Amino acid sequence: MTGTPTVVVAGTAEVLAESVAARLVTRLVDVQSAGQVPHVVLTGGSIARRVHTALRESAAVSAVDWRRVELWWGDERFVPTTDPERNERQARKALLDGLPLDPARVHPVAASDGAYGDDVDAAADAYADELAAAARPEDHGDVPTFDVLMLGVGPDGHVASLFPEHPTLHETRSVVAVRHSPKPPPTRVTMTFPTLGRARELWFLAAGAAKAQPVLGALGGAGPLQVPAAGPRGLERTLWLLDREAAAALPDDLPRRGSP
Ligand code: 6PG
Numbered sequence: 001m002t003g004t005p006t007v008v009v010a011g012t013a014e015v016l017a018e019s020v021a022a023r024l025v026t027r028l029v030d031v032q033s034a035g036q037v038p039h040v041v042l043t044g045g046s047i048a049r050r051v052h053t054a055l056r057e058s059a060a061v062s063a064v065d066w067r068r069v070e071l072w073w074g075d076e077r078f079v080p081t082t083d084p085e086r087n088e089r090q091a092r093k094a095l096l097d098g099l100p101l102d103p104a105r106v107h108p109v110a111a112s113d114g115a116y117g118d119d120v121d122a123a124a125d126a127y128a129d130e131l132a133a134a135a136r137p138e139d140h141g142d143v144p145t146f147d148v149l150m151l152g153v154g155p156d157g158h159v160a161s162l163f164p165e166h167p168t169l170h171e172t173r174s175v176v177a178v179r180h181s182p183k184p185p186p187t188r189v190t191m192t193f194p195t196l197g198r199a200r201e202l203w204f205l206a207a208g209a210a211k212a213q214p215v216l217g218a219l220g221g222a223g224p225l226q227v228p229a230a231g232p233r234g235l236e237r238t239l240w241l242l243d244r245e246a247a248a249a250l251p252d253d254l255p256r257r258g259s260p
Helices: 013-033 046-057 059-063 087-094 120-134 209-219
Strands: 006-010 039-042 070-073 075-077 146-152 175-178 188-191 199-206 237-243
Touching: 006 013, 013 046, 013 059, 013 146, 013 199, 013 237, 046 087, 046 146, 046 199, 070 087, 075 087, 120 175, 120 188, 199 209, 209 237
Parallel strands: 006 237, 039 070, 039 146, 146 199, 199 237
Antiparallel strands: 075 188, 175 188
């Protein structure tokens, strides 16, 4: 049901990554079979790296027509193009460089040595413009409706680069610059809450014991200003895809599905 998150627990981070990769292939094939070009939003961080690697190594990856997939990033670290910290670079190395993508459908945020130099506000505005240009009349807004949007979860409950108690949590623009991020690097570009809410399927991904408390907070009624992961909801489905450690603090009576 829309708005009610579904929790799915995998035994280990590795099984989680493989199951997310499989779920993504299925989702993309479904959307393409319906004649649509799927819009996918990638995340950064360690779980993203695991998912990207699992996808690259999965035989099913070739079931997707990668030339007909639009790729976006929910947030980006504002560093130079070749900096290994860059989410785009991590995704390219782990997965994208090996896929037959249409370069015109891959939408990275500008780097700090890119078209807008070190002007992070200009980079954020340009990303907002690129999203707006991709929005169709049926999207009724300034961003396309995403088919899948993935979000890692920080130990403090942040998602994308939306950090607890940070002014960006109140933003109504679709994409904004972030300064003084508590997670390095300090300067970032992020989609805001309204944009994260424009996904048909929103998948939170979390593995490891450090995520048990933010997962509990987000699913247990914390406010989004304290635990940003409590904020966004998918338009059709919200999934919490966890490993056993990240799910460890959830109450026993919370419905969940699991792999053995
Ligand atoms: C980033 C991210 C960030 C990340 C979480 C979880 O650029 O840092 O997009 O939101 O997804 O911090 O990261 P881990 O999986 O590494 O804990």
